[in-house]
Amino acid sequence: MPQADPESVDPTARLIAELTRRQLxxxxxxxxxxxxxVAELTRIxxxxxxxxxxxxxxxxAIKRSLLGVSPQLxxxxxxVHADVAQQMATGVRIALAVDGRAADIGVATTGVAGPADQDGKHAGTVYLGIAIGDGVESISLDLPGDRAEIRTAAVREAIDAVLSRLERS
Known part of the structure; x- marks a missing residue:
C-alpha cells in the first residue's frame, strides 16, 4: 500500500512547504x-x-516592552484579550526582523490554560493573533480539556489558522 505524502496529512508540514514555496x-x-x-514549526x-x-x-511586561502591546490595553x-493577540502578532514581526526585514507573518497565542481562572477569564479561553501583510485579525477560541490539552489544541489551531489563510490567498 503506497504511503501518503507527509505534506498531505501533516498541517505543519503543509504550512512549512507553503511558506517555502512563497518565500515567506x-x-x-x-x-x-x-x-x-515554534517547537511544532521547527519539527519540520x-x-x-x-x-x-x-x-x-x-x-x-514582555508583551509591552518587546512586542509593543499597548500598556493602556x-x-x-x-x-488575555483579542486586541492583545493582534498587537502581539504585529509586534513580533518587527521584533524578529531579519536583516532589517520584518517577518511576513506574525502569529500569537494568549489565553488561560488553567487550572485556575485568570483576570476573570476561564480556563480554555484562548486568543490567536495573525498578522499578514497589512491585515491583522484575532481568533477567539473556547477550548476544552486540562492544561496540556488546551495548550496542545491552541498550537494546532494556530497552525491551522495560518495555513488556511495562506491557502485562501
Missing amino acids: RIAVAESLTGGLV PGASLVVSGGVVAYDT LAREGA
Whole structure:
C-alpha cells in the first residue's frame, strides 16, 4: 500500500512547504503556549528557511516592552484579550526582523490554560493573533480539556489558522 505524502496529512508540514514555496517568513509570539508553536514549526526539516523565531512573552511586561502591546490595553483588559493577540502578532514581526526585514507573518497565542481562572477569564479561553501583510485579525477560541490539552489544541489551531489563510490567498 503506497504511503501518503507527509505534506498531505501533516498541517505543519503543509504550512512549512507553503511558506517555502512563497518565500515567506513567519515569527511567533507565545504566552499561553510557552514555545510550543515554534517547537511544532521547527519539527519540520527545512523550517529554518522560513521560521524567523519566536518570543515567549509569558510575563505581561514582555508583551509591552518587546512586542509593543499597548500598556493602556493591558491595564484595561489584561493579557488575555483579542486586541492583545493582534498587537502581539504585529509586534513580533518587527521584533524578529531579519536583516532589517520584518517577518511576513506574525502569529500569537494568549489565553488561560488553567487550572485556575485568570483576570476573570476561564480556563480554555484562548486568543490567536495573525498578522499578514497589512491585515491583522484575532481568533477567539473556547477550548476544552486540562492544561496540556488546551495548550496542545491552541498550537494546532494556530497552525491551522495560518495555513488556511495562506491557502485562501
